[in-house]
Amino acid sequence: MRLLGGMALLLSLHLGAAELVLDLQTGPLTLNSTGLLNHPKAQDILVPRDVSYQRSMQYRAVPMAELLRGIAPTAHLQILSSDGFSAELRAAPLLQSEGAQAWLAVEDPASPWPALGPGKPSAGPFYLVWKNPAEGDIGPEQWPFQIARVRQIAPLQERFPALFPAASASAEEQAGFVQFQKNCLACHRLNRAGDSAFGPDLNIPHSPTEYLAGDFLRRYIRDPQSMRRWPEGRMSGFSRDALKDRELDQLIAYLRHMAGRKDKP
Numbered sequence: 001m002r003l004l005g006g007m008a009l010l011l012s013l014h015l016g017a018a019e020l021v022l023d024l025q026t027g028p029l030t031l032n033s034t035g036l037l038n039h040p041k042a043q044d045i046l047v048p049r050d051v052s053y054q055r056s057m058q059y060r061a062v063p064m065a066e067l068l069r070g071i072a073p074t075a076h077l078q079i080l081s082s083d084g085f086s087a088e089l090r091a092a093p094l095l096q097s098e099g100a101q102a103w104l105a106v107e108d109p110a111s112p113w114p115a116l117g118p119g120k121p122s123a124g125p126f127y128l129v130w131k132n133p134a135e136g137d138i139g140p141e142q143w144p145f146q147i148a149r150v151r152q153i154a155p156l157q158e159r160f161p162a163l164f165p166a167a168s169a170s171a172e173e174q175a176g177f178v179q180f181q182k183n184c185l186a187c188h189r190l191n192r193a194g195d196s197a198f199g200p201d202l203n204i205p206h207s208p209t210e211y212l213a214g215d216f217l218r219r220y221i222r223d224p225q226s227m228r229r230w231p232e233g234r235m236s237g238f239s240r241d242a243l244k245d246r247e248l249d250q251l252i253a254y255l256r257h258m259a260g261r262k263d264k265p
Contacts, residue, residue: 017109018125023151026070033125036106041066045103045131051143052116052123059105059129064094067104071095071152079128080149084197087128087144087186088156093136100136104147105129121146140242141186156181160193162263169257176254179247183238191263199235207259209252217255218248 017032036042039062050057071077073092080086094102107113107124115122123145130138156163163180165173180190187199202208208217220227223237238248 018107020104020126020147021149021151022067023149024068024071025075025152031067033106033109036062036104036126037108039066042106045105045129047105047129047131050129051140052127052145053114057113057129059103059127060108061103061105061129063097064102064104064128065097067150068094075152076155078151078153078195079144079147080151080195081144081146082148083146085144085146085186086194086196086198087141088181089142093138093142096136100133100138101131103129103131116145139182140236140238141183144186162191162193165254165257166261170253172250172253173257174254175247176250176252176257179243179251180254183243183251187235190258191261193263202255203258203262207255209256209259217252221248221251 017034020031020033020036022029022031037060042060042062045059045061047057047059049055068077068091071091073090073095075091076088077091077094078086078088093100096102105123105127107122107126109125113122113124126147127145128143128147130136130143133142153159163177163185165177169177184190184202185194185196187196188194189196189201190203192201192204208220212220216227221238221243224235225237243251
């Protein structure tokens with residue numbers, strides 16, 4: 001009877017476990033939260049300034065470098081969330097063991113994390129968090145939560161050439177494309193190019209530079225709710241710590257440049 005009871009307990013734990021798919025060049029692998037919580041390299045870590053919860057949080061987590069063994073630093077990875085968020089990162093920062101360090105936080109079904117807000121779920125079951133993020137210039141869009149899949153894919157140039165500025169683009173416009181990749185691509189497409197289904201296209205049918213005049217676009221990016229109050233709005237603003245004024249100018253220069261490079265249907 002004790003054996004049967006133990007088997008039932010293990011089965012119930014397994015059935016309650018969330019799954020994470022790693023689709024890498026080393027081959028597809030499905031992990032579950034039970035196994036990750038008990039991973040030999042799992043640790044209890046403290047994240048003093050959690051981006052999603054806006055406070056100190058403690059997690060049971062596994063180093064991303066451990067989960068990405070065998071992946072080259074030059075590899076291009078995409079992290080897909082269940083809500084349509086799609087973050088793209090080079091493997092190099094995820095493999096670091098010093099400075100900014102990436103960890104996969106794993107939610108324990110027996111001790112769930114807080115909700116992200118009223119009527120919202122938690123950041124679980126899997127959440128990419130960082131220790132010492134300032135040492136690697138890690139922005140808020142590099143903290144994807146509700147992760148369902150991590151996959152290795154071809155670089156943007158091969159998949160979505162319509163995102164790229166013209167070869168004759170200015171240095172500011174080229175720098176703005178870097179900011180777009182870092183801060184916008186996880187939620188938005190542009191010229192119908194991109195994998196995210198979270199936010200609207202930023203060039204089709206119109207670029208925001210075409211209908212937000214003067215300083216309104218800057219103000220909207222800094223604090224969307226200050227410009228257009230919408231209870232269901234999902235975009236969070238970018239503080240000057242996350243996106244410096246100069247970087248914001250570069251981003252807007254890129255968007256303005258791309259308004260003249262609309263993809264034809």
